Amino acid sequence: MDDTYQVIVVGGGFAGMTAAKELGLKGIRVLLIDANNYHQFQPLLYQVATAQIGVSAIARPLRSVFRRIRGVRVLTAEVTAIDSATRTVTTADGSTYRARILVIAAGAVPNFFNTPGADEYAYPLYSVTDATRLGTGLTHLLDEADREPAGSVDVVVIGAGPTGVETAGALAENVKYVVPKYFSPVLAARCRVHLVDMVPNVLNAFSPKSQEYTRNRLGKLGVQLHLGVGVTGVRADGVTLADGTVIPGRIVVWAGGLKAGKVIAESGLTQGRGGRIDVRPDLTAPDAEGVYVLGDAANMTDSTGAKLPQLGSVAQQSGKWAARNIYADLTGGTRQPFGYWDKGYMAMVGRGAAVAEIGRRRVQLQGPLAFVSWLGVHLALLPGFQQKVRALFSWAIGYVTHSPAQVVVGRPE
Ligand SMILES: Cc1cc2nc3c(=O)[nH]c(=O)nc-3n(C[C@H](O)[C@H](O)[C@H](O)COP(=O)(O)OP(=O)(O)OC[C@H]3O[C@@H](n4cnc5c(N)ncnc54)[C@H](O)[C@@H]3O)c2cc1C
Structure with missing residues (x-):
């Protein structure tokens, strides 16, 4: 049992990395444990999957993040058990670590809602591994279709929230610009992108104006919308919907x-x-002493009691706030309730097009201005200077040449 640390943080995502950084800068001894040796920037996973940017633009080694913060030790290990009562974590090799304060910031996993076949056949998009696997699958799908004389080439995206909309938009743009150039216009004409959601709108959390803009943009890109009907099953060759429709x-x-x-x-x-x-x-767990739960692992509320969504900015701010409360715990101060600064939402809907609803007042932007804001915000949030430069460079190449900035290698499983 290693209990030399004041704080253990499980998970080096937005929440855990920020908490560890803030605590380390205050001179607190922190053990940061993550199953991966890198921090991954989930908002741009869909761009990795569609070859717009590379893995090294969205993943930053955690040891590079903390190289100048001496109090933080990064441990690459999968946490297999957490005992919240004793604030002890066990890793896959059987080692155990205990600290006065435990921060659980282990994010989330895809929820297939018991949809038959989803676990087996669908591609989730929650990690770098998921994104590269999807990118490989998409590349090989085109190579396979190119060898066939005819037949449709369909890709279905389930979920019309920001992730689904951005993914469907990027796929449709590849069909519009990349497939005719790299393969043939004939193959491009055989390709179809479908977006499905049980809710009758795209971007359900956004305003009707943003929803309408998004529907129009996706329509112009050729995305086929199937809204207001749930998915009842995922198969090797498509999905079945609650109204009996089968989408290949x-x-x-x-x-x-x-x-x-x-x-x-x-x-x-x-x-x-x-x-x-x-x-x-104050971000502590109600049924254990000295345990904080942050980011996507927690249901958090703002100062008015409103529920907060699972967003990068919520996770990042919860990490920063928790660090202040933990510092108060360790130095005899008083914890403060989480004060969330609502920056709003945004989603990219393809080249030059996005929707943004900024701040608590939800100032609405659509089109090129929202697109530029989207680029600026994501660039600012990327976890390191090198990552920012790589992303900017890849975006510029893609924008000017209408070509993928990355080469996808590997074979489908
Ligand atoms: C595809 C996608 C697009 C998104 N787009 C946006 C967007 O545009 N804007 C926005 O604000 N938000 C967006 N989000 C949401 C945002 O990325 C998340 O809310 C945020 O990453 C949550 O941060 P977190 O620190 O709680 O968890 P994560 O970032 O998921 O980090 C969790 C960490 O815990 C580690 N971990 C998990 N289990 C274990 C274990 N057992 N042992 C050790 N380590 C473990 C993981 O490796 C990971 O590093 C998007 C999310 C996804 C999936």
Whole structure:
């Protein structure tokens, strides 16, 4: 048992990385454990899957993030068990670590809502591994279709939230610009992108104006919308809908929802909606002493009691706020309830097009201005200077040449 650390942070995503950084800068001894040795920037996973940017633009080694923060030790290990009562974590090799304060920031996993076949056939999009696997699948689908004399080449995206909309838009743009250039206009004419959601709107959390803009843009790109009808099954050759329709799809992308991962389910903490932990306003878990749960692993509320969505900005701010409260715990101060600064939402709908609803007042932007804001915000959020330069360079190449900035290698499983 290693208990030399004041704080253990499980998960080096937006929430855990920010918490560890803030604590380390205050001189607190922190052990940051992540199954991967890198931080991954999920908002741009769909661009990795569609060859717009490379992995090294969205993943940053955690040890590089903390190389100048001496108090933080990065440990690459999968946490297999969390005992919240004793604030002890066990890793896959059987080692155990205990600290005075435990921060659980282990994110989420795809929620297939028990949809038959989804687990087996759908491609989730939650990690770098998911994105490269999908990119490989898409590349090989085109190579395969190119060898065939005829027949449609369908890709189905399930879930018309920001992830689904951005993915469907990027796929449709590849069909419009890349497939005719690299393969043939004949093959491009055989390709179809479908976007499915049980809700009758795209981007359900956005305003009707943004929804209408998005529908129009997706329509212009040729995305076929199937809204207001749920998916009842995923098969090797497509999806079935509740009204009996079968949409053919050689690749099905799951952007349909998230839930807390297994390690949280078995932590001894009471789970709420989505399997997440309903934390107190100060971000501590209600049924264990000295345990904080942050980001996508938690159901958090703002100062008015409104539920906060699973967003990068929420996770990042929760990490920063928790660090202040933890510092107060360790130095005899008083914890403060989480004060979330609502920056709003945005989603890219293809080249030069996006929707943004900025700030608590939801100032609405559509089109090129929203697109530029989207680029600026994502560039600012990327986790390191090199990542920012790589992303900017890839975007510029893609924009000017209408070509993928990356080469996809590997073979489908
Ligand atoms: C495809 C996609 C697009 C998105 N787009 C946007 C967007 O445009 N804007 C926005 O604001 N938000 C967006 N989000 C949401 C945002 O990315 C998440 O809300 C945010 O990443 C949550 O941060 P987190 O730190 O809670 O979890 P994560 O970032 O998921 O980090 C969790 C970390 O925990 C580690 N981990 C998990 N289990 C274990 C274990 N057992 N042992 C060790 N380590 C473990 C993981 O490896 C990971 O590094 C998007 C999410 C996805 C999936």
